[in-house]
Amino acid sequence: MLDATSSYNPMDRRIPVDDRTGQHIVAETARRSENRYGNRPTMKDVAARAGVGLKTVSRVVNGEPGVTPDTERRVQEAIDALGFRRNDSARVLRKGRTASIGLVLEDLADPFYGPLSRAVEEVARAHGALLINGSSAEDPDREQELVLALCARRVDGLVVIPAGDDHRYLEPEIKAGVATVFVDRPAGKIDADVVLSDSFGGARDGVAHLIAHGHRRIGFIGDMPRIHTAAERLRGYRAAMEDAGIPVEDAWMSLGVTDPQRVRKAAEDMLSGPSPVTAIFAGNNRVTVTVVRVIAERGRPVALVGFDDIELADLLQPGVTVVAQDAAALGRTAAERLFRQLDGNLVTPERIELPTRLITRGSGELPPAR
Amino acid sequence: MLDATSSYNPMDRRIPVDDRTGQHIVAETARRSENRYGNRPTMKDVAARAGVGLKTVSRVVNGEPGVTPDTERRVQEAIDALGFRRNDSARVLRKGRTASIGLVLEDLADPFYGPLSRAVEEVARAHGALLINGSSAEDPDREQELVLALCARRVDGLVVIPAGDDHRYLEPEIKAGVATVFVDRPAGKIDADVVLSDSFGGARDGVAHLIAHGHRRIGFIGDMPRIHTAAERLRGYRAAMEDAGIPVEDAWMSLGVTDPQRVRKAAEDMLSGPSPVTAIFAGNNRVTVTVVRVIAERGRPVALVGFDDIELADLLQPGVTVVAQDAAALGRTAAERLFRQLDGNLVTPERIELPTRLITRGSGELPPAR
DNA sequence: CCCGCATCTGACAACGTTGTCCAGGCTCTA
DNA sequence: TAGAGCCTGGACAACGTTGTCAGATGCGGG
Numbered sequence: 001m002l003d004a005t006s007s008y009n010p011m012d013r014r015i016p017v018d019d020r021t022g023q024h025i026v027a028e029t030a031r032r033s034e035n036r037y038g039n040r041p042t043m044k045d046v047a048a049r050a051g052v053g054l055k056t057v058s059r060v061v062n063g064e065p066g067v068t069p070d071t072e073r074r075v076q077e078a079i080d081a082l083g084f085r086r087n088d089s090a091r092v093l094r095k096g097r098t099a100s101i102g103l104v105l106e107d108l109a110d111p112f113y114g115p116l117s118r119a120v121e122e123v124a125r126a127h128g129a130l131l132i133n134g135s136s137a138e139d140p141d142r143e144q145e146l147v148l149a150l151c152a153r154r155v156d157g158l159v160v161i162p163a164g165d166d167h168r169y170l171e172p173e174i175k176a177g178v179a180t181v182f183v184d185r186p187a188g189k190i191d192a193d194v195v196l197s198d199s200f201g202g203a204r205d206g207v208a209h210l211i212a213h214g215h216r217r218i219g220f221i222g223d224m225p226r227i228h229t230a231a232e233r234l235r236g237y238r239a240a241m242e243d244a245g246i247p248v249e250d251a252w253m254s255l256g257v258t259d260p261q262r263v264r265k266a267a268e269d270m271l272s273g274p275s276p277v278t279a280i281f282a283g284n285n286r287v288t289v290t291v292v293r294v295i296a297e298r299g300r301p302v303a304l305v306g307f308d309d310i311e312l313a314d315l316l317q318p319g320v321t322v323v324a325q326d327a328a329a330l331g332r333t334a335a336e337r338l339f340r341q342l343d344g345n346l347v348t349p350e351r352i353e354l355p356t357r358l359i360t361r362g363s364g365e366l367p368p369a370r
Numbered sequence: 371m372l373d374a375t376s377s378y379n380p381m382d383r384r385i386p387v388d389d390r391t392g393q394h395i396v397a398e399t400a401r402r403s404e405n406r407y408g409n410r411p412t413m414k415d416v417a418a419r420a421g422v423g424l425k426t427v428s429r430v431v432n433g434e435p436g437v438t439p440d441t442e443r444r445v446q447e448a449i450d451a452l453g454f455r456r457n458d459s460a461r462v463l464r465k466g467r468t469a470s471i472g473l474v475l476e477d478l479a480d481p482f483y484g485p486l487s488r489a490v491e492e493v494a495r496a497h498g499a500l501l502i503n504g505s506s507a508e509d510p511d512r513e514q515e516l517v518l519a520l521c522a523r524r525v526d527g528l529v530v531i532p533a534g535d536d537h538r539y540l541e542p543e544i545k546a547g548v549a550t551v552f553v554d555r556p557a558g559k560i561d562a563d564v565v566l567s568d569s570f571g572g573a574r575d576g577v578a579h580l581i582a583h584g585h586r587r588i589g590f591i592g593d594m595p596r597i598h599t600a601a602e603r604l605r606g607y608r609a610a611m612e613d614a615g616i617p618v619e620d621a622w623m624s625l626g627v628t629d630p631q632r633v634r635k636a637a638e639d640m641l642s643g644p645s646p647v648t649a650i651f652a653g654n655n656r657v658t659v660t661v662v663r664v665i666a667e668r669g670r671p672v673a674l675v676g677f678d679d680i681e682l683a684d685l686l687q688p689g690v691t692v693v694a695q696d697a698a699a700l701g702r703t704a705a706e707r708l709f710r711q712l713d714g715n716l717v718t719p720e721r722i723e724l725p726t727r728l729i730t731r732g733s734g735e736l737p738p739a740r
Numbered sequence: 741c742c743c744g745c746a747t748c749t750g751a752c753a754a755c756g757t758t759g760t761c762c763a764g765g766c767t768c769t770a
Numbered sequence: 771t772a773g774a775g776c777c778t779g780g781a782c783a784a785c786g787t788t789g790t791c792a793g794a795t796g797c798g799g800g
Binding site for chain 3: 052054056059067068071090092093094
């Protein structure tokens with residue numbers, strides 16, 4: 001957790017105390033900051049104003065039966081007059097469910113995760129739950145920190161896009177009843193529901209597509225193989241090459257490369273060595289974008305297939321051929337499975353794999369440069 | 371609120387009761403679902419196991435002083451053995467702050483809001499707070515529903531990208547101490563902090579840029595004028611035209627158009643009427659994308675400047691000239707202002723306007739087709 | 741007129757945590 | 771060795787809500 005740069009420190013609020021007397025210092029400012037929830041009215045206040053009992057207010061607020069219209073009206077008036085709003089924190093404490101679920105992903109700013117998150121939110125909304133988002137920034141420690149913070153809030157369920165590869169820390173939580181679904185990458189070292197895209201098959205098909213168009217020297221640029229999707233896509237690449245009987249040279253593969261600078265260098269190296277590649281398979285959307293730039297700058301056409309669709313890919317010259325995965329479907333599927341767990345329809349953990357789709361737009365159909 | 375399609379109904383959980391006896395039916399399944407938090411251990415359990423008092427456990431958990439190392443060790447062992455995790459719901463109830471803030475935006479799947487949300491999250495994280503996201507889908511009722519749900523959770527603060535134009539419903543909340551900052555569009559009918567991009571100036575500059583390159587018949591396609599940014603951008607368009615002494619024809623303006631079908635039609639109409647426009651100013655990222663498509667299909671070059679940057683805009687032929695706003699800076703600025711409110715450094719509500727930046731890439735510098 | 745019943749209402753405990761405050765044991769000093 | 775003072779630990783109330791249950795009220799019938 002980063003250091004707070006200010007005095008807002010919600011989880012460690014100390015009330016100033018006079019050293020000698022032990023009395024609280026209730027100066028005006030201190031009093032204000034001490035007012036929990038800024039002095040919001042409670043059901044007790046509403047009850048007092050309406051001249052009824054506490055429980056009657058509760059009944060009105062929750063639409064429970066057994067309140068005469070006249071009483072209900074009086075209570076409602078008091079509620080409006082005071083601007084009362086039920087405190088769901090207390091409600092949660094009493095009821096045991098928070099009606100909220102957590103989503104831990106890599107980076108909300110990544111165009112792949114926006115739609116995924118939105119899809120999860122929609123499903124949550126249909127079940128009356130709110131969504132708490134957290135970005136792990138691909139850091140396993142931060143992932144764990146986030147997940148545990150969400151568990152401390154007692155979210156009813158968790159959708160996790162893993163950054164780390166060991167999720168045993170979640171075992172007590174799952175045992176305690178926190179519904180959990182992993183998305184995009186499988187959980188590490190525990191048995192849990194997983195919703196994935198078919199990275200292996202998608203990559204294999206994409207590379208096979210290049211091979212079918214006459215390429216033999218095909219480069220692969222992808223993320224660190226410790227990331228499951230990256231490893232699977234690499235495996236797909238190798239499988240396609242092997243199926244075609246093409247031995248892969250080390251110089252054709254660049255792994256663990258993700259920031260634009262290094263992707264750029266990797267692409268340039270592949271394209272300019274003694275036996276340059278004639279086509280590149282890009283392992284994810286960010287890599288694809290950078291490779292498109294490099295190719296555009298070089299002038300000479302190079303075939304390209306990318307994993308993940310990217311916006312405007314169809315408008316480039318040539319259009320970018322991609323292996324598309326449906327981020328929204330991933331999120332929706334995962335969330336639906338989560339709520340099925342919460343409904344108690346517990347089946348054994350399952351691995352759901354969604355198909356990918358090859359979208360041909362031109363760049364993947366270029367013949368090898370001679 | 372949509373209907374829940376399942377039995378997960380966290381906020382209205384009824385326990386099955388036998389009609390005749392009034393006794394609870396405690397069949398195995400019912401018992402399980404009745405277990406709050408799935409039977410998680412509490413501090414009481416930890417205290418019993420460690421053979422210490424409840425408060426001592428609390429002290430250990432919160433790192434408060436006044437516990438001997440030996441006692442601390444015993445407590446820690448009990449915590450680990452039971453898999454105890456502090457229940458922040460109860461903590462929140464006691465402490466009065468939730469260490470969470472709410473962000474209501476239009477659509478998390480929109481590439482403009484992803485970075486904004488992420489920026490808010492980072493600031494929140496630096497202050498030890500979690501972020502609850504909600505998408506209003508540009509529906510004022512849904513916005514209000516979301517905001518009030520967040521208030522019921524007692525979020526410490528709210529960052530709102532307004533869908534509606536009347537936020538008086540927030541007055542009691544703000545009075546009760548919920549820090550609130552509006553982003554991207556101003557609040558309606560209440561006085562509150564606002565962080566905006568300079569939509570007017572940006573649009574004016576963008577249109578002036580087209581005029582400077584010789585255009586006089588310039589089209590404008592934008593969102594409904596009830597959306598503040600859309601209205602401001604239209605105003606900027608009109609101002610630039612007026613400054614140049616160019617009377618605007620109605621046929622050049624298309625307002626309230628946002629879905630691709632209708633944007634497409636609007637663009638085609640403008641480009642093919644009796645006095646077709648030679649340039650188009652697109653009011654937001656989605657409009658820009660569609661207009662780029664239409665122009666590309668027509669073959670004949672048409673000048674274009676779009677509001678909002680779009681990915682890969684530099685790689686198109688020609689590159690798309692845009693008026694860029696910094697979504698992350700909007701989010702960061704708003705969140706920082708929010709926490710400044712929470713720190714108690716309350717100043718009077720302020721309107722902060724962030725500058726936009728014209729990025730020339732080619733499409734805005736095309737001369738008018740003769 | 742009184743009883744039984746149904747309906748409405750409110751007192752009370754509980755949820756899990758933290759703030760307050762006091763008790764008991766220890767150390768240190770005179 | 772007694773007293774003062776400190777350190778540690780725990781009992782208790784409170785946060786705002788909901789579930790339980792019993793009491794109050796009103797109504798109709800015997």
